[in-house]
Amino acid sequence: MIVPLPHILIFSLLLFAIGIYGALVRRNIIGILISIELMLNAANINLIAFSKTTSLAPETGQIFALFVIAIAAMSAAVGLAIVLALFRVRKTVYTDEVNLLKW
């Protein structure tokens, strides 16, 4: 069965909204990182959906999605490393307790 494109787009929109909501309201940095992953995956779903329905070669979107996954993995690694370093110094992973850049 073929899922129509609007359904997929609505799904990915919801997924992105959940991601952005999480990223904006979570205090825990780990949660924020997870939310970011969600947003990236929403984007991936869009890419796959469009690659299936447009006249371009389907590989284009799929390769793009692969790249995004790679970047997501990388950003998760860097983000977790920062969290680890932060935790070592400040003994916390809550963003409201890390406000050095405040005026």
Added chain:
Amino acid sequence: MVSADHILWVPLLPFAAFIANILAGRRLKHRAAWLSVATSAVACAIALPVCWAVFHGAHFANQITWLAIGKGSLQFGYLMDPLSATLLFMVTIVGTLIQIYASGYMAGDPRYSRFFAYVSLFMSAMLTLVISDNYLLFFMAWEIMGLCSYLLIGFYFEKESAAKACFKAFLTTRIGDVGFLLGFLTLFTAIGTLSFSKMNAIMDGTYTGPAMLIPVSLLVAASLLIFCGTIGKSAQFPLHVWLPDAMEGPTPVSALIHAATMVAAGVFLVARSFSLFMAVRDVLPFVTTIGTITAFMAAFIALTQTDIKRILAYSTISQLGYMVTGLGLMGLGAGTFHLTTHAFFKALLFLGAGSVIHGTHVQDIRQMGGLFKKMPHTATTFIIASLALAGIPPLSGFWSKDEILLTAFASGNILVFGVLLLTAFMTAFYMFRLIFMTFFGKARDPHVHAHESPAVMTLPLWALAIGSIVIGIPGSPFMHHWFQKFMAHMTHYPEYEPSAFVMGCSITVAVLGIGLAGVIYLKKTAWAEKTASVFPTFYRLSLNKFYFDELYSRFIIKPFTAIGRILFSFDEAVVDGAVNGTGQNTLFLSRLKNWFDQHVVDGLVNFMGALTYFLNAIVKRLQTGLVQNYMLFAFLGFLAFIAWQLKLI
């Protein structure tokens, strides 16, 4: 013309001593005197062979271009002719002896090295003056001597009288110096050269250069102005007033500067300019008159003075008047001869007086008496010098004084001759009044304990005494008037046959003067006061030095001080007022500018600062420090961007 350039060491050596003493005098201490004496002695040793050569007919000169101006140039150089050789001979010998004496006389003085520094500088200047070959160098040395004279008269500057005396001496001689400066500048305008030898050649008509038209009026002006220098430096009437006061200086200085050498420089100046004076003979009577007045007046004043050094000072003025008279009567040889002999016996007299002062610590002859037994060397040499001054043959003073008298007599100036004879009489009288009151009779003041001076002081006395005896021989008939003929090489002036009449007159008045002094001051001591009461006017005139100081004070110094005071009040009111007004205006303007600066310029700067601060207070609120806020802003921005792209807003 042969050169003898090593003659330059003669002034340079004392100058080196001056430098050393003025810079390192404190460390040299008593060695300062050795240095000065040694350089002077070496200078003497260098000078004497040169003089000897000149006495045997040699003639040395050399010059370098010192300054090129326009077409002409100014030359500096030395000239050794009979005149300068005579002076060089006299100055080096007398100067060295006086410095040896001074090393003993000044012993223990706190400014010992400074004294010798000044004396060396003086020697250097005097020797430069003597050997210089042009008016400019002559004038420079002349002025340095004036400075040294000032410094040395004021050597005991703690004493107010000394401080005033040096001031007076400097200002009075300055009048003459200005005249001299103008004089040789006038001469330069007239003949275009300052060199003595060139001037002599031009005046004698032997100059080989291009013919020139010389305005006689300029020459007359030049000669009169140059003579002004002589009047100032040689203390001639009416500028003689500084010399008696100059006796405030140390006695060796009085001997060296104010008796033997510097004051003789004025006479030397006339002798140097003799060809000029001969070219304009109309000014010579003026010279003669000044000289005669000076000779007579000073001798007359000396009759009643009681300060031993002041008597000698007036005697010096009188003898300088003699020399000037001699030169004024065209007696170049006579004037120069008297200058030389006078230097020896007058230096001796001053040194003797210094020895007396050193031994008794008083200067007033009324407090002395009977010193002959206590100070035999001083007394004997002093008497020798006095005999020479009084003109007793065969001492030097007789021959030279006789030469001047002869010139006056033979040139037909009977009035001058008479006045000079009278002066000679007074000279003999006051000198022996001094001697009888000082060395003979009974000690008048029991507080005075006299003692003979040390050998370092008496030996120069004896050396000068020998000089005073023999130095007249070259001008006497024993050497066939060699000196006069020697001088006659220089210029053509009338020569006179020796006259037995003149010699007789001269000896008679001298003996009479001495005899009268002996009678009055040894036998009939009451006569002196009786004479004074018989001629009260004359007595008071003499005692008060013809009221010259009072006259000058009344008619010159007071008006000038009054003018000075008026100018001062003008200065204070107007000039100072203008200056102060300017100052106050500036202050007011500055205040104005200060206000502007503080409120406008600084206000602008502060306003910029405040503005930035204010904006910052608003904008900084964005920096919450919460990472989610930043993300929210970014997301909202993104949404806004999308909305704009989709034309939703």
